[in-house]
Amino acid sequence: MQRPLNQRSRSTKPTTIHGYAQSGDLLGFQRLLRDNPSLINDRNPVMAQTPLHVSAGYNRAEIVKFLLEWQGTDKVELEAKNMYGETPLHMAAKNGCNDAAQLLLGHGAIIEAKANNGMTPLHLAVWYSLRAEDCSTVNTLLEYNADCSAKDDVRWIVIACHDFGLVNILPLQIIVVGVTFELQEGMTPLNHLSPGPGSEKLRELLNWHLEEQRKRRAIEACSETKAKMDELENEISNVVGLHELKVQLRKWARGMLLDERRKALGLKVGTRRTPHMAFLGNPGTGKTMVARILGRLLHMVGILPTDRVTEVQRTDLVGEFVGHTGPKTRRKIKEAEGGILFVDEAYRLIPMQKADDKDYGLEALEEIMSVMDSGKVVVIFAGYSEPMKRVIASNEGFCRRVTKFFVFNDFSSEELAKILHIKMNNQADDSLLYGFKLNPSCTEEAVAALIQRETTEKQRKEMNGGLVDPMLVNAREHLDLRLSFDCIDTDELCTLTIKDLEAGLRQLSQ
Template identity: 55%
Template sequence: MRIQDKKSNLSSKGNRSSITIHACAESGDLIGFRGLLEKNPSLLNERSILMLQTPLHIAAGLNRVDMVKYLLNWKGPGKVELEAKNVNGETPLHAAAKNGCNEMVKMLLDYGANVEARTNNLISPLRLAIGYALRSGDNLTVNTLKEYNADRLAKEDVSMFLYAVDYISERKISLNYPPASLQNEKLVKFRCQSSAEKIYDANEELVELPCQSDAEQINDIEQSNYSTMDYSWTDDQNFKEPKNYDNGLGRKMNEFDHELSKIVGLHQLKLQLRRWAKGMLLDEKRREMGINLGPRKTPHMAFLGNPGTGKTTVARILGKLLKSVGVISSDNVTEVQRTDLVGEYIGQTGPKTRGKIEEAKGGILFIDEAYRLAIPGKWADYGVEALEEIMSVLEDGNLVVVFAGYTEPMKRVFSSNAGFCRRVTHFFEFEDFTCKDLAEMVMIKMTKQDEKSQLNGFKLHPLCTHDAVVAVIEKNSTEKLRGKMNGGLVDHMLNNAREHLDSRLTFDSKGDELLIIMLSDLEAGLRLLSYRMTLKEKEQRK
């Protein structure tokens, strides 16, 4: 029985770095699972694309005991969501109950899971456990839920089960709940007679039925020849689409893809962004179909990575997408740093921060080097006041906040405010650019020039091929320098290369001589950059 979205495992099995957290939960790969979480704690409650399942949903539904224990005892930032709901409104307890995972049910209940949680169709874990028992003859999960006083308002459910299980389990009469449009009339009657709660039909009208005896109900169901249905939410179920079912979502995704494709490198990040964007757009479609997904949460984010990796560029692209689906009213990105938010004296920080928040309203507030708001050892620092001011407006709506900075220092921000990981739920890691990526940027900048650029009109010598530029970068820069500057390295290198071109020309030079940058100019430009950065580091150490 499928309990997770099959599309969550499209990654290559031969490449561990591309395996998803959901795939590890499905396969029972605890080592890989722990490795992914320790590297990126934001995956703790990561949702699968279509089913919106968390790792806990999958692990609990597949009886992954050690994995569930690890999640429930998680010591990193954030906390596992015991009551997270998938697209059907099922919690991890529902997932365990409907698959007869008795040990998982006990464990989740011991950790405080809500025994009376309800799905979108008002189904309790006990109801799902009864459905499993009717198919399998295994009553353990039902008895466990009874011990925890499950479904106290529907005691008739249990007595009906005890009578019915022996009578119809061999015939595999299913009590599974199909989507509203596919509900069987006889099963609706059975649910009505066996429940103290109100039951509504597919047209949302209250079902009122005369009382029947247990035997009459069971006979009624048998006569209906109702076949067993799977619990899983498959792609081919017959939902009635709204007339304008696409609502331009495909076009919006294509536009987002097109903007991302303009960015060099960052392949893993692009995959992560596309998954997130697709899930968000599919949620819009689900809402159009009438599925109640609850209030839309504002997607506040953390961008983790070194400077020059395209964080601001990606924020602008996301702004366009978020505006197109109505999350924000403007695609404007307001960039701020600590100095824009923090005052020098008592009483200055609050108004200063609120002013920037007001300026960014309707769009994105992009906080660069956000870790500087939580300086270690300085709990009385004004930066903490600014951070608390920002956290206080994260649930107001019509403003998306992006916290950006180095990965390790950003962990201070995560721990400095108890509600950070609850309110900021999307974490994106920006990897460093490779030498090939940087060389590609050089080629693009020199062929698609901005008229305002200092390099407008200049061009590379034919010997400056992509491979040749890669070799220049590898030879004349260190990994440390590339990691520190990333895309910024290209601009500095090209500007220095132009300076070197000027230094070797004379006033007798003419024509293309004045405009062609040679490989030697690129080498000299990069060496000069390395020298200047070394001097700067020495000055900072003094």
């Protein structure tokens, strides 16, 4: 007598790799896979699921473990996606398969993987927990630091979903049973969690994890802020003099980094815009170096997308004929976008004689001024203090846009000696002085006295920090000249003495 079809189908044993994965028949699964290892990532019809999808979705932990530890030539695809873009972890989460979820996470499954609709495993685990009153998979995902504020493609957020709708975790609006309304000040979406068998337990669990995440982010933000501030202080320590500018750099850095921390703690603060600046002083006073430090600072704290400093002079901006200057200047501005445009010797853009209508420098300045309110680039104008007055007076909007003026004073002999020591202690491996050091007799005091004695005030004022590099190069050449080829003292071979520095300075003076 023939049995009914439904009885036949219930008693039929699985014959496919997916059937074994669903039934949990480990021995049958192992036998089939060892006979045909290529089935390890085989896709089933319609749903395009792998054996790992199926076993994870039915919580067949032994089969999941076997697949994850498979030593064959072909490895299991941990992040394989089915027709809905769901990974095996999504399948475990949506069906409350906590054992399978723990195995997958333990083997490095991506916890924030998104399906085609943008949902993460935590979205699906929350949905299951509300229907089944079982928060174990939600708890597992949160223990692995799943993001409680992850958004899906329609901006619904993890917290709740019930038979008729989802509840939003954003503090702006929530959706319950298809009805959208605004939250009042101080209220959270958890206050409006849809009723359901598991809602109370879920609310308690998520509240605790949300608070833990806030604490963890606060600690991380504090640690990151301190590290960034230490990095800035290290940069500033290599800047000699310029006390006022250092104070301003620290103010900007602290404010920007504290804003980072405020945002990490969920606070809403206005976005800062770094002001455009003018650096006034003689050559060699550190204007370009400070601009580069500023670029790194603004990029480090997220104000600028890059730390690039585009250095330009008149010849890079001004054309020789009518109609050339505008496009030429705009190309340089475009090149500098996202970073700093450093206009060196900016006073050269303004003709000495007002009646000089053949000079196109003013056109270049006006092109630069026209983009300074866009926020796309930070502009620093640099040059001698006195000639820069022409630039300031040339455009009535200059002082409205350029709000920070910094004077770079000439370096004293003591400051030049300090610069020399900093350079010797921070030689890059491609520097001519790499591997060399100063004799202990070359103290900052001794070097300062040497510079004071061997240079004139006019020479120091004209060269400033530009005096140090050629002085050191000349000193190394003097060391090479006085050493014997028979010298085998490794210390003597790489040590500059005060006599070498003196010879280097005298050669520079000549």
